[in-house]
Structures are given as structure tokens and as C-alpha cells.
Amino acid sequence: MNQHVIVTLTLNPSLDRTIEVDRLVTGAVIRATSVRLDPGGKGVNVSRTLLANDVPTVAVVTAGGADGDQLVHLLETDGIPLRAVPAAGRTRSNVTIVEPDGVVTKLNEPGEPLSRAELDAVADMVLAATEGASWVVTCGSLPPGVPTEIYARLCEFFTAAGVRVAVDTSGPALLAALEAKPVLVKPNREELAEAVGRPVGSLGDVIEAAEELRDRGARTVLASLGADGAVLVEEEGVTIGEAPVAAPRSTVGAGDALLAGFLAAGARGAPALAEGLAWGAAAVCLPASRMPRPEDIRRDIVRIHTRPDLGRSLIA
Numbered sequence: 636m637n638q639h640v641i642v643t644l645t646l647n648p649s650l651d652r653t654i655e656v657d658r659l660v661t662g663a664v665i666r667a668t669s670v671r672l673d674p675g676g677k678g679v680n681v682s683r684t685l686l687a688n689d690v691p692t693v694a695v696v697t698a699g700g701a702d703g704d705q706l707v708h709l710l711e712t713d714g715i716p717l718r719a720v721p722a723a724g725r726t727r728s729n730v731t732i733v734e735p736d737g738v739v740t741k742l743n744e745p746g747e748p749l750s751r752a753e754l755d756a757v758a759d760m761v762l763a764a765t766e767g768a769s770w771v772v773t774c775g776s777l778p779p780g781v782p783t784e785i786y787a788r789l790c791e792f793f794t795a796a797g798v799r800v801a802v803d804t805s806g807p808a809l810l811a812a813l814e815a816k817p818v819l820v821k822p823n824r825e826e827l828a829e830a831v832g833r834p835v836g837s838l839g840d841v842i843e844a845a846e847e848l849r850d851r852g853a854r855t856v857l858a859s860l861g862a863d864g865a866v867l868v869e870e871e872g873v874t875i876g877e878a879p880v881a882a883p884r885s886t887v888g889a890g891d892a893l894l895a896g897f898l899a900a901g902a903r904g905a906p907a908l909a910e911g912l913a914w915g916a917a918a919v920c921l922p923a924s925r926m927p928r929p930e931d932i933r934r935d936i937v938r939i940h941t942r943p944d945l946g947r948s949l950i951a
């Protein structure tokens with residue numbers, strides 16, 4: 636395992652409220668069977684997972700208003716090494732509704748704009764945190780009004796400073812980031828399809844789309860495919876694997892756990908993919924966005940496919 640610090644940046648973190656219900660019916664009054672509040676946002680979850688597995692990490696977040704205070708409090712209570720940039724806008728709350736079969740419905744707020752001065756403070760904070768860091772992981776959606784190119788600019792800056800950059804975002808921010816040549820991007824299937832402008836319905840389609848993202852600048856693409864596992868496309872070739880889970884509990888944060896495991900294991904080849912898959916599967920077995928600890932992670936369920944069926948349809 637790489638013991639250098641992995642710095643995460645979450646410009647648009649959230650308080651994640653996960654509500655379990657027996658059945659989701661729109662237009663009805665539904666009584667919740669359980670409620671859980673977690674600190675959230677993609678980089679936050681990557682850091683929470685790394686810390687739970689003794690991998691050094693620092694989480695840089697913005698935090699505003701009472702919800703921002705609560706986010707900071709929850710992260711500090713968990714012992715997450717944190718650099719919080721005060722923001723005038725309120726930190727958002729995201730709600731996830733989970734049904735007994737593990738189906739999740741997510742309601743993500745857009746978040747509040749960040750001023751130029753706040754963005755500059757974020758850049759300074761990330762810069763200070765990256766001394767001796769092995770990776771900067773820039774994660775999640777951008778708050779309204781934040782320039783689409785921000786991850787690209789940060790990527791150029793940190794690449795020039797010798798720090799590897801991973802990007803986990805979607806839409807125009809992902810497209811812009813590719814041009815700055817990040818070492819790693821982690822789109823899920825929908826994000827990959829959106830990036831290439833066509834559906835990706837089979838493993839072959841995923842590989843083709845991932846190669847396209849590499850042509851546009853990403854060195855490595857880790858495409859996550861939900862219950863279908865993940866595909867790693869890098870210079871050395873393509874690796875495909877999965878870690879089946881019979882009864883998923885909550886998929887919130889699964890992609891973040893996959894990314895954390897992949898980075899923790901060195902971010903190259905089948906061993907890193909297998910570790911990521913084991914961490915992702917462990918996250919799916921836990922309620923809400925509880926992130927896996929070593930005792931939750933089962934490496935024996937991981938299968939790396941040596942002869943994958945590239946025509947296989949992916950689960951819709």
C-alpha cells in the first residue's frame with residue numbers, strides 16, 4: 636500500500652440523510668423505518684474510507700451555515716484530517732431513500748455558489764495540504780456558477796507540481812478535466828455515456844468509450860458499472876472484474892469506496908482493480924453511506940475475468 640497522503644477535494648459536500656422505507660410511493664405519506672445522517676460528498680467519502688482503512692488522507696471541503704458546521708462536526712468526530720474553507724453559502728443536504736431491495740432514490744441539492752475569494756482560499760488550502768501527497772482527488776459536482784474548468788486548472792497545477800490527479804465528476808466538468816490530462820478518471824456508466832454522447836450497453840461499449848476518454852487526455856479510466864463491477868482501461872491494457880453481492884443494502888458511496896480501494900492499492904492493474912471492487916462491494920453491504928472498515932472487506936468474492944464476454948448486456 637502507498638503510505639503517502641491522499642488529499643481529497645470536495646467543493647460541493649453535503650449532509651447525507653438516508654431514509655429507509657418499506658416502499659416508495661410518490662404522492663403518498665410514507666413512514667420511515669430508519670434515518671441516518673452522514674457527512675457526504677464524493678471526496679469526503681473517499682477520505683472517510685481511506686481513514687477507516689488506515690491510509691493517510693486529508694479532506695478539503697467548503698462549509699457554510701449551520702449545516703456546514705454540522706458537517707465539520709461529524710467529520711471531526713470521525714477523526715477525519717480536515718481542512719474546511721468557510722463559505723458564505725449554506726452547505727447542501729442530500730436525501731437518499733432506500734427500499735428493502737437496496738434500490739435507492741437520490742435527491743441531490745445543487746449547492747450554493749462560491750465566490751472568487753472562496754475559490755482562491757480553496758486552492759490555497761489544497762496546495763498547503765498536498766505537501767508530500769501522492770494524489771489529489773477532485774470529486775463531485777460543482778456548485779452553481781463555479782467555472783466548469785476548475786478541475787482542469789487544478790489538474791494542470793498539481794500535475795506540474797508532481798502530484799498525481801484523479802477526477803471523479805460528471806458532465807462538462809469531466810470533459811474539461813480530460814484536456815488537463817489527469818492520471819485517473821472514474822466515471823460510472825451514466826457519466827461515461829454522457830461523456831461520449833452515446834449509450835454504453837455492453838462491456839465492449841464501455842471499453843470503447845473509456846478508450847475515447849484516454850484519447851481525449853485521461854491516462855487511466857476506471858469505469859464503474861454498479862452490480863456489473865468495473866472496467867479498468869490503462870496503457871497496459873484492459874482488466875474487467877466484479878464482486879457480486881446477493882443482497883445490496885445501500886449503494887450510496889459505493890463508487891467512492893471503489894475509488895478509495897483502487898488508490899490505496901496503487902491504482903495500477905488487476906490487484907488495484909480487485910481491491911477497489913472488494914471495497915465497493917463492502918460499501919454496498921452497509922447501510923446508508925457507512926464506509927467499509929477492514930473487517931467489512933471480503934476479497935474472496937472478487938472475480939477478475941480472464942475471458943470476458945464483451946458483448947454481454949449490462950444491467951440497465
Ligand SMILES: Nc1ncnc2c1ncn2[C@@H]1O[C@H](COP(=O)(O)OP(=O)(O)O)[C@@H](O)[C@H]1O
Binds near residue numbers: 879880886890
Ligand atoms: N448492486 C451492487 N452489487 C455489487 N457491487 C456493487 C453494486 N452496486 C455498486 N457496486 C460496486 O460499487 C462500485 C461503484 O458503483 P457505481 O454505481 O458504478 O458507482 P457510483 O456510486 O459512482 O455511481 C461498482 O463498480 C461495484 O464495484
Ligand SMILES: O=P(O)(O)OC[C@H]1O[C@](O)(COP(=O)(O)O)[C@@H](O)[C@@H]1O
Binds near residue numbers: 647677892
Ligand atoms: O456531487 P454529487 O454528484 O451531487 O454527488 C454527491 C453525493 O454523492 C455521494 O458522494 C455518493 O456518491 P456515490 O454514490 O456516487 O459513490 C454522496 O455522499 C453525496 O450526497
